[in-house]
Amino acid sequence: MFCLTLKIYGSVQGVGFRWRAREKAKKLGLVGYVKNLSDGTVELVAEGEEEQLKKMLEYCKIGPWFAHVEMVEEEWKSVSGLEFEDFKIVF
Numbered sequence: 001m002f003c004l005t006l007k008i009y010g011s012v013q014g015v016g017f018r019w020r021a022r023e024k025a026k027k028l029g030l031v032g033y034v035k036n037l038s039d040g041t042v043e044l045v046a047e048g049e050e051e052q053l054k055k056m057l058e059y060c061k062i063g064p065w066f067a068h069v070e071m072v073e074e075e076w077k078s079v080s081g082l083e084f085e086d087f088k089i090v091f
Contacts, residue, residue: 005045006043006057012042013042024056044056
């Protein structure tokens, strides 16, 4: 199991990014959270199988229809167990 932490830059707030990311994560069977940060970026933390996380990363590089993703910082960690039970939007 792995944990993937992303910081997504660009026009990513107020465009449905968190809602679509949660929808995608749930379809992929991932757990974790997504939230807007005060600097205008979006943070996403997801746990699950490596292949599913890679699909999530590729989605976040594009984002939903109205988003304009400029850059995605990624950090991978190996984890022994899941810290989260579901995938949530944090407000």
